[in-house]
Amino acid sequence: MSEQTIFEIIHNMDKVTDNLIVQWNKSFNEDLGVSHILVLAHLMVHGKSSPSDIAKEVGLTPPTITHLAEKLISKKLAVRTTSESDRRMIILSITDKGVEMVKRANKEGVTLRKKLFETLTTEERDQLLKIYRKLSN
Template sequence: MEEQTIFEIIHSMDKVTNKLIIQWNKLFKEDLGVSHILILGHLKANGKSRSSDIAKAIGLTPPSVTHLSEKLVHKELVTRIIGKSDRRITYLAITDKGDEVLKWANQEGQILRRNLFEKLTEEDRLRLLEIYRKLSDF
């Protein structure tokens, strides 16, 4: 495959991702980014977690998770829990308010994705699914 073609594919993927992020920020009025929602999603799925475990699971650095969690704590979407057996360990846990924000974010995300993929025919969507399945094996 030519280098130019690979560059065009990567550039096009980045453009779509950037447009999705811009649309997300317009649609979701909670002053939270996608990374905040990923943290909430991790906590919902996995229960209380250390920042380092969250970072590893969602592909961020531990300092990034610490920084992002400050806003989540301030907005009362997550709470900090001190470890019982080792008080040096701090866990994050999603609150009921955080759970509600996560549900709303998922609903808005579904609308955004539906609007994006409506532009494709059923055949296009099936081909895209096949391509992403191949790429996920990378």
């Protein structure tokens, strides 16, 4: 396979991903971005976490997490406390409202991806599934 073909595959994969994010941002009308939801999802799965732990897990910088957390806290989707062992250490945790927000965001993402894949024929979906399975292994 030529480098041009690989570049074209990567470019088109990125375009599909970017388009899905744009569509999700338009349809998920909550004044929150994908990064906010990633932080909430981390808290939902891993429980209470420090901004630096969240940053490592989701691939963002600790200052970015701090900035995102401000909005999550103001919307009552997360709360900030201090560590019992070290009062200087900040800990974030998700609220029940935050859990519901993650569930709604995931549901919206599933709906958008379903619409995307419905544009393909059954044969194309089968081919794509085989390709994804091969790439996953």
